[in-house]
Amino acid sequence: MTATTRAAPPATARRGSFRILPAIELAVLALLLVVPFLLADRPELITLLTNVVILSLLALSFDLCWGFSGIMSFGQALFFGVAGYGVALVGRDLEFSQLWATLPLAMLAGGALAAILAAFLLLGRKAPTSIFVAFGTLTGAYAAERLVAGWQYVGAGNGLSAIKLMAFGEYEFVEGLDFYAVALTALVLVYAASRMLVRSQLGLVLAGIRQNEERLAFFGYRVQVFKALVFSLAGMVAGLSGALYSYHQGFTGPSNLGPGLSTTAVIYCLFGGSGTLIGPVIGTVAIEVLSYVLADIDAIRQFWPVLLGLVLLLVVTFQPTGLLGLAVSARERIGTYGARKAAR
Amino acid sequence: MEFAAKFAFDMVAFTSVMVLIVLGLGVIASMMGIFNFAHGELVLLGAYTVYLSSEAGLGTWPGLLAAPVVVGLVGFGLERTVIRRFYRTPIIAMLGTYAIGLIIREIVRGLLGGHYKSIPEPIGGAFSLGGIEFSIWRSFIIATTLVVIGGTYLLLARSSIGLRVRGALENPMLARACGISTSRLYALTFTFGAALAGLAGALIVPLYQLSADIGIRFLVQAFLSVMLGGVGSFEGPVLGAAAVGGLAAWLPWVVTPVLADPLVFLIALAIVRVRPQGFIAVGRL
Numbered sequence: 001m002t003a004t005t006r007a008a009p010p011a012t013a014r015r016g017s018f019r020i021l022p023a024i025e026l027a028v029l030a031l032l033l034v035v036p037f038l039l040a041d042r043p044e045l046i047t048l049l050t051n052v053v054i055l056s057l058l059a060l061s062f063d064l065c066w067g068f069s070g071i072m073s074f075g076q077a078l079f080f081g082v083a084g085y086g087v088a089l090v091g092r093d094l095e096f097s098q099l100w101a102t103l104p105l106a107m108l109a110g111g112a113l114a115a116i117l118a119a120f121l122l123l124g125r126k127a128p129t130s131i132f133v134a135f136g137t138l139t140g141a142y143a144a145e146r147l148v149a150g151w152q153y154v155g156a157g158n159g160l161s162a163i164k165l166m167a168f169g170e171y172e173f174v175e176g177l178d179f180y181a182v183a184l185t186a187l188v189l190v191y192a193a194s195r196m197l198v199r200s201q202l203g204l205v206l207a208g209i210r211q212n213e214e215r216l217a218f219f220g221y222r223v224q225v226f227k228a229l230v231f232s233l234a235g236m237v238a239g240l241s242g243a244l245y246s247y248h249q250g251f252t253g254p255s256n257l258g259p260g261l262s263t264t265a266v267i268y269c270l271f272g273g274s275g276t277l278i279g280p281v282i283g284t285v286a287i288e289v290l291s292y293v294l295a296d297i298d299a300i301r302q303f304w305p306v307l308l309g310l311v312l313l314l315v316v317t318f319q320p321t322g323l324l325g326l327a328v329s330a331r332e333r334i335g336t337y338g339a340r341k342a343a344r
Numbered sequence: 345m346e347f348a349a350k351f352a353f354d355m356v357a358f359t360s361v362m363v364l365i366v367l368g369l370g371v372i373a374s375m376m377g378i379f380n381f382a383h384g385e386l387v388l389l390g391a392y393t394v395y396l397s398s399e400a401g402l403g404t405w406p407g408l409l410a411a412p413v414v415v416g417l418v419g420f421g422l423e424r425t426v427i428r429r430f431y432r433t434p435i436i437a438m439l440g441t442y443a444i445g446l447i448i449r450e451i452v453r454g455l456l457g458g459h460y461k462s463i464p465e466p467i468g469g470a471f472s473l474g475g476i477e478f479s480i481w482r483s484f485i486i487a488t489t490l491v492v493i494g495g496t497y498l499l500l501a502r503s504s505i506g507l508r509v510r511g512a513l514e515n516p517m518l519a520r521a522c523g524i525s526t527s528r529l530y531a532l533t534f535t536f537g538a539a540l541a542g543l544a545g546a547l548i549v550p551l552y553q554l555s556a557d558i559g560i561r562f563l564v565q566a567f568l569s570v571m572l573g574g575v576g577s578f579e580g581p582v583l584g585a586a587a588v589g590g591l592a593a594w595l596p597w598v599v600t601p602v603l604a605d606p607l608v609f610l611i612a613l614a615i616v617r618v619r620p621q622g623f624i625a626v627g628r629l
Binding site for chain 2: 140259
C-alpha cells in the first residue's frame with residue numbers, strides 16, 4: 001500500500017519529503033540477504049544470524065501488541081515456548097517434523113493460546129485496565145514456566161533436547177545457510193503481512209485506538225475485540241518464532257516459556273523503536289550482535305543482563321521512540337492512512 | 345483437629361508475609377496511581393540483606409533489623425531519581441519500574457552466582473500448645489506483621505502525617521493547594537512501601553531458599569492480592585492477601601504441588617475477572 005502511494009503523487013508534490021523508513025527497511029533486508037554469504041566460512045556466525053532472525057519474529061510479535069495496539073504483554077514467550085514444546089513433542093512422539101505442517105500448526109497453537117488468553121484478559125463486560133492485562137500476561141508466563149519445570153512428560157527442568165530435525169520431504173535442515181534461508185523467508189513473509197495489516201483499514205482502527213481509545217469506543221468500535229484480534233495474530237507470530245527456535249537449537253526448556261524471555265522481547269522492541277515494524281528487527285540485531293561481541297569480555301558478560309535492564313530503563317525514560325526515533329520523524333513513524341489524492 | 349490447626353497456622357503465617365508485601369504495593373498504587381513492578385525485587389533485596397549479614401558472620405539479626413532501612417533507602421533513592429518521572433504516565437511507569445526490577449534482580453543474580461542459598465531461622469524450633477507443635481519463627485512473623493499493621497493504621501489514622509497522606513490520597517490537587525507538599529509525601533510513601541517490602545523479604549528468607557527469582561513470584565502473588573482485594577483501601581489488599589495466602593497454603597494439600605502454584609494464579613485471575621473491582625471497591629487504578 002505504501003508502495004502505491006509512494007509512486008502515485010507527482011514528483012513536485014513530494015519534494016523534500018524523502019521517506020527514510022522504506023529506505024531503512026530495504027537496507028536491513030539487503031543486509032540480511034548479503035551478510036550470510038560474506039560469512040559463509042564462519043558457521044558460528046551463521047548460527048548467530050539465524051538466531052537473530054528468529055528472535056526478530058518474537059520481537060515483532062511483541063511490537064504488534066505494544067506498539068500497534070497498546071497491549072503491554074509480558075507473556076509473549078508463553079506462545080513462543082508452547083509452540084516450541086509443541087514441535088518438540090510432535091517430533092518425539094509422532095516422529096514427524098515436516099515443516100509444511102509443523103510450522104503452520106505451531107502458528108495455530110500460538111494463535112489459539114493467545115486467543116484464549118485474550119478472551120480471558122481483554123473481553124468482558126468491563127474493559128480491563130492496562131495494568132491488569134500486563135500482569136495477566138506476566139502471570140500466565142510465570143505459571144506456565146513453573147508448570148513445565150515440574151512436569152515429567154515434557155522433561156521437567158531439563159527441557160527437551162535432541163529435537164527431531166526440521167524436514168521438508170527427505171531433506172533435513174541443520175544449522176547453516178539453508179536453515180537461515182527458511183528463517184529469513186518466514187521473517188520476510190510475516191513482515192510483509194504485518195506491513196499490510198498495519199496500513200489496512202484495520203490498522204487505521206488500531207491507530208485510532210492508540211490515539212484515543214475512548215473516542216473510538218464511542219464511535220461504536222468494539223475496541224477490546226480489535227485488541228484481542230491483534231493479540232491473537234501476535235501469538236501466531238510468536239508461535240512460528242518459537243517453533244523455528246526449537247528446531248534450530250535442537251533444544252527447548254522451561255526458560256523459553258517464562259517472563260525472562262518475554263522481557264528480552266520487550267527490550268529488543270523498545271530499544272529498536274516500538275510502533276514501527278522495522279524497529280524490533282533492528283533492536284534484535286543490535287542487541288544480539290552487541291551481546292556476541294561483548295561476550296568475550298568477562299566483566300561485561302557477567303553483568304550483561306544488568307546492562308540490558310539499564311538500557312531498557314534509559315530508553316523508557318529518555319528515548320521512548322528507541323533507536324529509530326533518532327533517525328525517523330514522528331510523522332513518518334506514525335504514518336498516513338488511505339490513498340493520497342494524486343495531482344492536486 | 346491437629347491437622348486443621350496446623351493448616352490454619354501455616355495459612356496465617358503465609359498470609360502475614362503477603363500482607364506486608366501487599367501493604368507496600370497497595371499504598372504506592374493508591375497514592376501515586378502507579379503499579380510498582382519492582383516491588384518483588386525490593387523483597388528480594390530485603391532477603392539479600394539478611395543473607396549478607398549472615399555471610400559476614402554477624403548472624404541474621406542485624407540483617408533483619410537493617411533490611412527495612414536499607415531497602416527503604418534504596419526505595420527513596422529510586423523515587424527521587426527515577427520513579428518520580430513516571431507519575432504522569434502510569435503505563436510507562438509499568439515499564440520503568442519493571443526495568444528497575446530487572447536491574448536489581450540481575451545484580452543480585454550476579455552476586456549470588458546463580459546459586460540457591462538457605463539461611464537458618466534466627467529463632468529455630470517450635471513450641472507446643474495443646475499438644476500441637478507450632479514453629480516459633482512463623483509465630484514471630486505473624487506477631488511482627490500484626491505490629492506493623494497496627495502501627496501503620498495508627499500512623500494513618502492518628503498522626504498529622506497520616507492526615508496529610510489521607511488528604512493527598514483523597515484529592516491531590518486540593519492537598520497541594522492547602523500547602524501540603526505531595527511530592528515529599530510521595531517520596532515518603534514510596535520509602536515506606538519499600539521498607540515494608542524489605543522487612544517482608546527479611547522475614548521470609550529463612551522459610552524459602554534465596555534465589556534471584558523469588559521476587560517475581562511474590563510480585564505476582566502480591567498483584568493478585570491487590571487485584572482481589574481492590575485498590576485504594578486499607579482492608580482490601582489485606583483481605584486479598586488472606587485469600588491468596590489461603591489458596592496457596594491449601595491447594596498443595598489437594599493437588600500435586602506442581603499444579604498447585606499455577607492453579608493459585610488461575611483461580612485468583614478468574615475471580616478478578618468476575619469481580620474486577622475487588623472485594624472492597626473504592627480505588628482508582
